[in-house]
Amino acid sequence: MINEVARNILRFLFLVLFQALILNHIELNGYLNPFLYVLFILMLPFQTPDWLVLVLAFTMGISVDMFSDTGGLHAASAVFMAFLRQPVLKLISPRDGYDVVQKPTIQQFGLGWFFSYAGILVFIHHFVLFFMEAFHFTEFFSTLFRVILSSLFTLTLIFISQFFFSNSKS
């Protein structure tokens, strides 16, 4: 349990710095901005209390905001995504439900499950983020295009990181 907390704290710090120092400087054509920090919210264990997920997502978002001068933009979208984590988990739950000791990883639930879990939540997050940034719907399709491309980019990074940093024995 303690080990699990420490691991999540480390992941938090790593992802904030990675986002602020490397990913925020990546851009291709002004369309592709990956936001890998959402991985932290995705990877929280199932037994994390609901309110804690919200608070952690808010902390994560605010930290990223501090580095990118965006007010509360990331906080708002991260909290929104964390709020929908539970419903999404329920929506795609396997036949025999979740075990409290399990973690939302590819190793435990398979590629298809993880893809829909991460895919839906990342899309929700990016959708809120980009539309809050634009703050109007006049360029709806150009913004939507950014949402889709950036979601795909973020998802690719999430999958790569899953294969790199996960220990298969857990």
Next chain:
Amino acid sequence: MRNLILFLTRNYYVILFLSLEFFSVLLIVQNNHFQRAHILNSSNVISGSIYVAYSGITDYFGLKETNRKLADQNVLLRNQLRQSFTYQTNSSVAVKDSAHKQQYIYLTAKVVNNSTNRRKNYLTLNVGSNQGVKTEMGVISSDGIVGIVRDVSGNFCSVMSVLHESSRIPVNIKKFGENSILLWSGEDEWHAKMERIPSHLQLAKGDTIITSSYSSIFPEGVQVGTIESFEKIAGNTFYNVTLKLSTDFNKLSYVNVVNNLMKEEQTSLEKATQHD
């Protein structure tokens, strides 16, 4: 009362969600306010010092380019030194020059953080109120204009880039002296647009755009960019002008903060006139 507590405990999750969302949106709205004391921006102590350490590393990758630019500027400045002019005056005539009064003071600063990929782009510089930086000072580089100081802390300041959707900078077409406003439409970091250029002007590709004297923030005549394309809008007497910015925002490393010594005098006078 009991019912209220019961209601709160039953719905704490939704209430927590809504209050966190509300707080975030509040921060966003506040962030949009020009000129305001912010706690959560990149000029604060934690992120500021991390950015300094980080740019200490990344600076090495741009050393070659920076050196070249500094050398270029050295040449330019050396050309203006007194030693590079020959004396041709009669030694018996001494002129005390009181006609020139210094209006602008420049301060060198290093860019420790920079973004170009958002709708609202900001830079962080390693100078702040301790070095005499105040809000609404202009920032220029050796290539052209960069932005306007928005927030200042002790040793850092946060600069609203020209690449910001609400940036409005008075500019001037050098050839005609025609004044206009520079806008950034959010497409990419190399281009910007100009407003209300009357269509009777004979524009040409490559015409130089400089800052206008209407601005109390930038000195007159700082390079802004060159006209890349223009088209007449049907049924309108104005051009749609796209210009190429002379500053490469992706490669900024050292910039100058411009302090207009007469700005307060000018703005207070203008304000007094408006009150009438």
